[in-house]
Amino acid sequence: MIRGAAAQPVSTRSLIEWAFAREKAQLEFEDDVMRASGYGYVSSTAAIIQHEQLGCRIDGGGRSDPHPDADVVAAAVAALPEARGGHRMAVWVAELARAGRVPDCMVDARPVVRPVETHVNRWGEMAKTADAAALGSLGWPAQARRNRKGVVVQDAVLFCPVRITPTVDQIASARRAYLDWRGALMDLRDSFTAYGGLTAWRVTDELPPLRPWIRNTCITKLDIPLIESRNGV
Structure with missing residues (x-):
């Protein structure tokens, strides 16, 4: 100038x-x-x-x-x-x-859902799951079923903890x-x-x-x- x-x-x-x-x-x-x-x-x-x-x-x-x-x-x-x-x-x-x-x-930002934890096995990267009973009233208790031997067993209901980022x-x-x-x-x-x-x-x-x-x-x-x-x- x-x-x-x-x-x-x-x-x-x-x-x-x-x-x-x-x-x-x-x-x-x-x-x-x-x-x-x-x-x-x-x-x-x-x-x-x-x-x-x-x-x-x-x-x-x-x-x-x-x-x-x-x-x-x-x-x-x-x-x-x-x-x-x-x-x-x-x-x-x-x-x-x-x-x-x-x-x-954050012009191009939008929320993305991702698993909190992952692990790798022979099939590739997988999301880690957790027992839904740990969520208390918000989760699900174990579900009863009979196995092949006719015995009643309790199966945990699994869910995938996720995080959203950016929020x-x-x-x-x-x-x-x-x-x-x-x-x-x-x-x-x-x-x-x-x-x-x-x-x-x-x-x-x-x-x-x-x-x-x-x-x-x-x-x-x-x-x-x-x-x-x-x-x-």
């Missing part, structure tokens, strides 16, 4: 990545200056304005100063309101920007986190648009996709691997 050149259009994500990854801007939480009555920052816009009025720069130490716009971006990220995650979200946004990454929203809760949590991150970027975009304090960049309306996993939101069945039990079931 050439200082003094005409403002160039840029998305909010690209702007933040430029500021933190290329310009090496650093977060600085100035609680005594930019906090409002103990209830968090009034807004990203208010923090940017105060940052400019004070003429303060984020101290990187031992390196050339970042572009002034990078300082403005860092101040805006540090000033994310509590409704958008506050300091915790600011740190996460900056970390992702430095790495050039977005949150893992629906894990997928939902990852996607909520992605939406929180996107919401923070939307807040920053609106602040940059309303304030207009950037000199080298003009922030566009572009945001990361709202639901990049949309093709997978309707899960109609669980994936069940073809692993047999020792009884061939």
Whole structure:
């Protein structure tokens, strides 16, 4: 970026990545200056304005100063309101920007049913089974039958303990986190648009996709691997 050149259009994500990854801007939480009555920052816009009025720069130490716009971006990220995650979200946004990454929203994830334990015999990999009586009221007691000698014997009812991974809760949590991150970027975009304090960049309306996993939101069945039990079931 050439200082003094005409403002160039840029998305909010690209702007933040430029500021933190290329310009090496650093977060600085100035609680005594930019906090409002103990209830968090009034807004990203208010923090940017105060940052400019004070003429303060984020101290990187031992390196050339970042572009002034990078300082403005860092101040805006540090000033994310509590409704958008506050300091915790600011740190996460900056970390992702430095790495050039977005949150893992588990786009292609879906629950898979797998046996808790398996064993290998001459027929291949088999699922280990267990006695259903161990499940108590949720299981089944041993079943009586007569063997070939006419003697009544008790046969255990076997079941295959399974685990589901990833769980629906894990997928939902990852996607909520992605939406929180996107919401923070939307807040920053609106602040940059309303304030207009950037000199080298003009922030566009572009945001990361709202639901990049949309093709997978309707899960109609669980994936069940073809692993047999020792009884061939």
